[in-house]
Amino acid sequence: MSQYYPALLIAIPLLAALFISASGWLRPALCFPLALTALGGSLLVSLGLLSNVIRGIPDVYLFGGWPPPWGIYYRVDHLSALVLAVVSIVGFVNLIAARPAVEKEFPEKAAPFYTLYVLFVTGLLGMVITGDAFNLYVLLEIAAITGYALIALGKGRAPLSSLHYIFMGTIGACFYLLGVGYLYIITGSLNMEDIARLLPPLYESKVVTVAFVILMVGIWLKMGFFPLHAWLPNAYTHAPSPVSSLVAPLMTKVMVYVMIRMVLTVFTVDYAFLVLKLNDAVVWLAVIAIVAGSLLALAEKDVKRMLTFIVVAEVGYMVGGFWLGNRAGFIGAVLHLVNDALMTLCLFLAVGNIVYAKGNSQWDSLPGLFRTMPWTMGALVVGALSIIGVPPTCGFFSKWYLLLGAIQGGHYGFLAALLFSSLVSVVLFFRIFEISYFEPFGASHGPDHGEDGPAGREAPLGMLVPLWMTALGLVLLGLYTGEIVDRVIRHAVPGMML
């Protein structure tokens, strides 16, 4: 059974998406349970894969029985098993929280929503698990196209933002495809490990350099790395809340994973760090991304929009940490990938609850929230502390590794950017706490705040339970950081970085 896990991981949600869209016509009530079962199934499978990897059992699945250089194969190692687990956990938890919001905001579109949701998660899981560069492009586009459609479900400016995202996302995906094309020209292979085997004698070739640069630009565009982030804030802000809490934690993180995978498995660390010597330049780009993301977040007056700029800054953390090129930086980047997925999920879920209760997440609707929605705001505080990096939560530990990496690598610009961004996060979140705790809500609701001001309307239980599961997860993840690093991430560190 367990040798089919890699294929099942993709097959379950892919087939389920078909059934969900069919049941949309026949029995709309079945859509949600079907989606839940499908994602629950792939969650179990991905946890099975993770435990297999920890126990040292290799998971390779050859499609159609074709051996690697010819056929597509799925391969799970420590890094991908960890990211698979994160993706399926976030997808599953967020699905539970999505239901009330879907029923309130677009009940008539529930079936398409769940179909696209499951397909989106399928695409992301596939991107993480595949061992074939072209297959990755196809899965990337599955995730991207469903993502465009999901974002366009929102109100107001959402379709326009989604359209801009399509333009940028398509350019990014085309660049990726072009990079793969150049690799194919020079090696004649599409299999990641086969390319890595064929590349070493060709390191001096300009074609490889071009392929590398084009691939990286495409991936950076997709992950919203700072100068290429322009599509991200609008798309994530105007998307309906269950969508932004799905897309924002996952899309950028999975693209960071793809970047790491491309450098580690395809081009190899030797090429990226020793032949090209781009690492210093990229870390400086990451510094700019962190500082710019933090400053832009400071200018916003809407919680959700502010969070999108924090996502931009966090992408800088991970890219910078990885390109530091030392052990601590690498561990920090991977750990931050895991933590940040859960932190952003927690924050976006909390904001989703606020939007559910208040209709928007503008600062005007914040006052008095600690009294009316204590549970939501409590979880928001946990998430915020984690983003800032306060010890018991997981955000502290990954930031610690990143800082350690910056010191060991002697990259003090990155160190300063990390500290600066943490300080800005303190300002950002405590401003929100101050407004929602201390500011008298009478002031913003006029003198007669009888009807919708302080009326105690907490979000429904179906949204609070997943939110608190995530918030507790942040603390647990922090407490078990040592285990995760020791059992999983340590094995993923490439030999050169030791």
Added chain:
Amino acid sequence: MEEVLRLVVERYNYWIYITLMMIGLYALIAKNNLVKKIVGMNIFQTAVILFYVSIGVKKGATIPIIEHNYDMAHQAIRAADYVNPLPHVLMLTAIVVSVATLGVALAITIMVYHRYLTLEEDEILKQIRES
């Protein structure tokens, strides 16, 4: 000069795809009408598809269909006689992807049109700013 000319003539497929790509990119950036932008996006995608198709070509080679005459089985098949079919097959998938993207983009454009009753981006942005 001769060097440059040779570079252009020998690798004309690359020059064509880059030109097409830049036309598409120009339309994506500079055009004001959303449908024109989508057309630009499609040209951009098609440029990459043509690039892939062109790299499978070999001089003097034929289509990759192997004839099965009954006494030919023992003859070795020379790869140089056939164009490389793999990039072409890959592009079938890429064409499907680009059609899907185009479909989603056009569907969303219709939504935008219903909401703002125009497809000119500056007018849409003006409406957003005023509201």
